[in-house]
Amino acid sequence: MQNIKLMEKLLPAAPLKIAALESCKEFGKRVDDYIVGFRQATLEESLDSPLYQSYRQDSYLVSCHCPRFGTGEAKGLIDESIRGKDLYLMVDVCNYSLSYTVNGHPNHMSPDDHYQDLKRIISAANGKAHRLNVIMPFLYESRQHKRTKRESLDCALALQELADMGVDNIITFDAHDPRVQNSIPLHGFDSFNPPYQFIKALLRAEPNLIVDKEHLMIISPDEGAMHRAIYFSNVTGVNMGMFYKRRDYSTVINGKNPIVEHEFLGDDIHGKDVIIVDDMISSGESMLDVAKQIKERGANRVFVCTTFGLFTEGFGIFDDYYSKGYIDRVITTNLTYLPPAAYEKPYFVVADMCKFMALIIDSMNHDVSIGKVLNPTDKIHALLKAHTAD
Incomplete structure (x- = not known):
């Protein structure tokens, strides 16, 4: 290095x-x-x-x-x-x-x-x-x-x-x-x-993943995660889309305004693999609702990449969505505590940090x-080049 x-x-x-x-x-x-x-x-x-x-x-x-x-x-x-x-x-x-x-x-x-x-x-x-x-x-x-x-x-x-x-x-x-x-x-x-670690872990878990505009798309689950999705989209050379959350601002539940519906903005995702990028999974309900809607729009495989997997409500809902085919992989880092049960899940992948x-x-x-550390673009390009060559 x-x-x-x-x-x-x-x-x-x-x-x-x-x-x-x-x-x-x-x-x-x-x-x-x-x-x-x-x-x-x-x-x-x-x-x-x-x-x-x-x-x-x-x-x-x-x-x-x-x-x-x-x-x-x-x-x-x-x-x-x-x-x-x-x-x-x-x-x-x-x-x-x-x-x-x-x-x-x-x-x-x-x-x-x-x-x-x-x-x-x-x-x-x-x-x-x-x-x-x-x-x-x-x-x-x-x-x-x-x-x-x-x-x-x-x-x-x-x-x-x-x-x-x-x-x-x-x-x-x-x-x-x-x-x-x-x-x-x-x-x-x-x-x-950790975008480099995400892509590295994903390509190891899914060696047959094709990274181009015809086969892959990056999705932001909400407007707050747009900058992550834009970077992923630019560095991989694929298109992106986003969901935005319609909330009920007249009601407060657990300190937050509840989400009424996720609305999608973007190109047709039918038949494409999709990567959803966000900073964290808390209970997972919002992220999984996005994954479900993506699948219902005809997506092929759905991969969730999140820096912090908190899983505050456990893994039951993830197991259910995996069994129904709404998600294929959940990739998260080991920067925060992950319970032993996480490593036993067939859909779970750790991006080692x-x-x-x-x-x-x-x-x-x-x-x-630490400019090179902050900007992993060159490393991602080299990784994708090696993956394409294989």
Whole structure:
């Protein structure tokens, strides 16, 4: 990779350390393994200088945890010195599998709990790290990014709070609205997208997929996902369409105006494979309704690509739609917690993000440009060229 060869010639900004919170332990370990592999392959002659004494290690993970008292209160602990280190803190605010007890009662960790634990570990660093970087794949409260009524601005407040605590850079993925970074204009904020990983995973799962205008179409499930669909459409060279949601603004259910109907705008999709692209699946009802309408319009296969598979209502509805032929594949990343049951589903495909995350961390640790990482167009074109040649 071009970035890795560039990093071989440069010193890191400071010795690297990664604090993967409990919500990110397994993912953090795999990211660490990739970085160890990158640096094991570094040219030997580059490592003679004492400036590189902490460059090549067996692991860059630092042990940290947040033990709790019987009341449910907690504290953050870091088990080794991080003075002068370039510290990367990883947290998955959507990992609901973890729990703790409050006066003997079990309580599953919510995004609020994970965010509080992140602040505890930042506090435990006690201002001694050379640089603090937060990796939060699903940006905390990112769906509450703007005010339409007398509402709180939770995401902007969280970003300002992290900046006030000394965080230099915030790294996230597919932010619901990247303009939320305007709340911290003088601090680093990067939102990465996984289109290359989506296409790579899809082509592995469906090696007979034909990527051209006659056989494939990209669909945006709503107007908010248009920019993702436009990029996919342009980079693959196929047409796109979109649905828009007609809502009942006189009613509020679970904090939202219910969707009355999905209306479609676009070319004829009869006989074509279709890729639906969005940032997240929550309950899945909206996405699956779009998939059903696409199938009823004569589409061949329907592939759903989403950065965050939250599956808040379980997999029952997905199983039902798969059995009825409305969906063929659901492709999501491993940036957030996925229950073991997901991997057993015949339609489920994981777009692995560990190597991508490792490259981001290693690039930032060396203070090299991440422009190539942000723009995967060349890699997608090379992937599609190889797929066509096969």
